Amino acid sequence: MKKVLLVDDNLSAREALRLVLESQHMECVEMGNGSEALEWLASHQADLIISDNQMPVLTGLDFIDQIQLHQKPANEPPVILLSGHLNEQDKHRARQAGVFAILDKPCNFNEFLSMVQLALQG
Numbered sequence: 001m002k003k004v005l006l007v008d009d010n011l012s013a014r015e016a017l018r019l020v021l022e023s024q025h026m027e028c029v030e031m032g033n034g035s036e037a038l039e040w041l042a043s044h045q046a047d048l049i050i051s052d053n054q055m056p057v058l059t060g061l062d063f064i065d066q067i068q069l070h071q072k073p074a075n076e077p078p079v080i081l082l083s084g085h086l087n088e089q090d091k092h093r094a095r096q097a098g099v100f101a102i103l104d105k106p107c108n109f110n111e112f113l114s115m116v117q118l119a120l121q122g
Helices: 011-022 034-041 058-071 086-095 109-121
Strands: 003-007 027-031 047-050 079-083 101-103
Touching: 003 011, 003 034, 011 027, 011 109, 027 034, 034 047, 034 058, 047 058, 058 079, 058 086, 058 101, 079 109, 086 101, 101 109
Parallel strands: 003 027, 003 047, 047 079, 079 101
Antiparallel strands: none
C-alpha cells in the first residue's frame, strides 16, 4: 500500500483529499503544516507528498526546500504542490525545486488522481 503524506492547514481540504486517496487504497498521513511534516519525515518514509503552499509556520515552497536539505536524493519522494495563489515566480521556484506537479485549488479530483498515479509510477 502506497503511503501519502498530506500537508495542509485546512482540515476539510485534507479530509477531502484523504477520502479520495483512500478510495484508491492508499494510506494517508496528515499534517497541519510543513514543520510538523518535516518532523514526521525525520523518522518515516512517504511514497508521495501532497502539500498546500499557503500555510502558517512554513509555506509549501519553504517545506519543499527543507525536504531537499534533509532527504537523500534517492529517498526524496515526489511532491505535488496545491495552491490557489501561486504567481509565476512561485511556480518557477517550485519547478526548480523539482516539484512533480502544481495543481490549482480547488482541484479537479480526476486530474488530481491522474497526477497522483503518474507521480507514484515515477
